Amino acid sequence: MSLAQSALPIGISGIEKRFGAVSILSDLSLDVAAGEFLTLLGPSGSGKTTLLMILAGFVRANAGSIKVGGEEIITMPPHKRNIGMVFQNYALFPHMNVFHNIAFPLKQRRVSAAETAERVERALDLVQLKGLGERRVDQLSGGQRQRVALARAIVFEPRIVLMDEPLSALDKSLREHMQIELRNLHRRLGMTTVYVTHDQREAITMSDRIAVMNAGRIEQIDQPEVLYARPRTKFVAGFIGESSFIPVESRNGSVWYEDRKLRMNDAAPSTGRHLMVVRPEKLRLVADVGETGVNLLPATVGDVIYQGDSFVCYATLKDGRQVTLRDYCRSDVLAKLPAPGEPITLGIDAQDVVLVADQ
Ligand SMILES: Nc1ncnc2c1ncn2[C@@H]1O[C@H](COP(=O)(O)OP(=O)(O)OP(=O)(O)O)[C@@H](O)[C@H]1O
Ligand SMILES: [Mg+2]
Structure with a gap:
């Protein structure tokens, strides 16, 4: 399974989001290159999840544009966007086994049983869970569940993968292990990835570029080494390192x-x-x-x-x-x-x- 040829750039421009009278995102613009691993890093409440939800189509922006491969998707419903998403708390179906969890997006897309079986097998292989298809989700470790969530996000070969603090529930050693696995998976599949964390070390380890968010705005976006060595604001300097x-x-x-x-x-x-x-x-x-x-x-x-x-x-x-x-x-x-x-x-x-x- 290689997604490299289908990786697409994302062009976000002029996004406004208000909840009631409160402005959450203001005039936010961001370009993500095809195949790039871009991380949104910022303190709690800075708007990272809101931006991800707008990209996925679960939250409607008040203004702005999102183009994927040049095509406007801002009014497109979530299931038509072909975006894979991993939520912070896994959001797996506890009553289903691993196979059926991963097969879910394929079922929604009416993929045939034979092809579903084949694709789920390949996804299981990719996340190194071969042979665990029949296992119930509540009989897995945290890291294994996380990998099921990941397999479910990529099984339908999305053009874009969004991940919201996917590793925050894991202990330190598993988290570090998964950081490397996710990075390697991204290298192999080449999907355009927007990743959210408030762990600066995780962001530095994994990302091609990092966008530092502060109160609904992007303060600086750069490669990790540039961000660390040449912070442009006091906030960025204080937040990273x-x-x-x-x-x-x-x-x-x-x-x-x-x-x-x-x-x-x-x-x-x-x-x-x-x-x-x-x-x-x-x-x-x-x-x-x-x-x-x-x-x-x-x-x-x-x-x-x-x-x-x-x-x-x-x-x-x-x-x-x-x-x-x-x-x-x-x-x-x-x-x-x-x-x-x-x-x-x-x-x-x-x-x-x-x-x-x-x-
Ligand atoms: N449905 C909602 N109604 C009103 N306010 C909301 C809603 N969802 C989010 N907010 C507010 O928007 C702001 C940004 O929230 P968001 O969840 O995007 O932050 P975050 O950067 O993901 O934070 P964290 O690191 O804690 O996950 C917060 O002040 C939050 O309280
Ligand atoms: Mg959040």
Whole structure:
């Protein structure tokens, strides 16, 4: 079973959704490439499920357009959209066995018994549940149920698969295992996938691109590595990975942290106050304060927490601001771990200086 040739792009534009007087999605536009694995990531209530439901056709938007392969589908009923969907809570039929759960969408589409049997077999094989067709759903583990839900979503060879937090009910190790399985399945089948999670690590592991949602809007959409290294807003920087924010000022084409001119690769932003986004792993302890080509930040050590493979050092800058440094416990690093109360110099390289608006 390969869906690659039937994968289609999705063009979402100008979507508005209100519940009563409350605006949930406002002027939301998003293009998903054919065969892309795109994740909607955002805090609870940011509108991820609502957008997925609009794509699937279960919720009607107040305005906007959704095109699949160039064809407008915004008024098309759900069963005509040819979209597979995996809900957060599996939504399997508990009174049916695995086979009949997976066969359900085929039955709805009046596929013959012989073809249904063949397709269900192939779907079971794909999700590695061969031989479990007769098993009742309530006799399966959480991960197995999740895979049944997935098999049911892909058995009718949909052009698009939507998944709403499909792994959130699973324990950590099964979740990580399923992340890799889902990713591999996507690679093999190539279906255009819109995936929802509020687990940033899951989003980073699985996605071609991530759209970060905040209060019904998309704040930034980029590849995971770009989103992490170059967040464009304070919200994105705070939501993906850990960050400390250091206030800086841009004037006359340079950026200043107190009386120090920052070395940075990017051009200086517009005149005024900004925030420097500092990731714990981008900060380092500088032994030689004469070192050039690095931004030096004098600080005082607060707590140092040893975590086996790595350590975390909380430090306070001269202005009283807290920053966090993390590094691996290589022998050379361990030999000179700072002690609480000790004055230190932190360094951040010019290429790692990222600024966002202070708001
Ligand atoms: N049927 C409804 N009637 C009124 N408000 C609703 C309805 N469905 C959702 N909302 C509201 O819309 C907003 C977005 O909800 P949505 O379920 O899309 O968020 P989400 O990003 O999926 O959140 P979560 O991560 O918690 O699943 C929330 O404030 C929610 O309360
Ligand atoms: Mg949701």
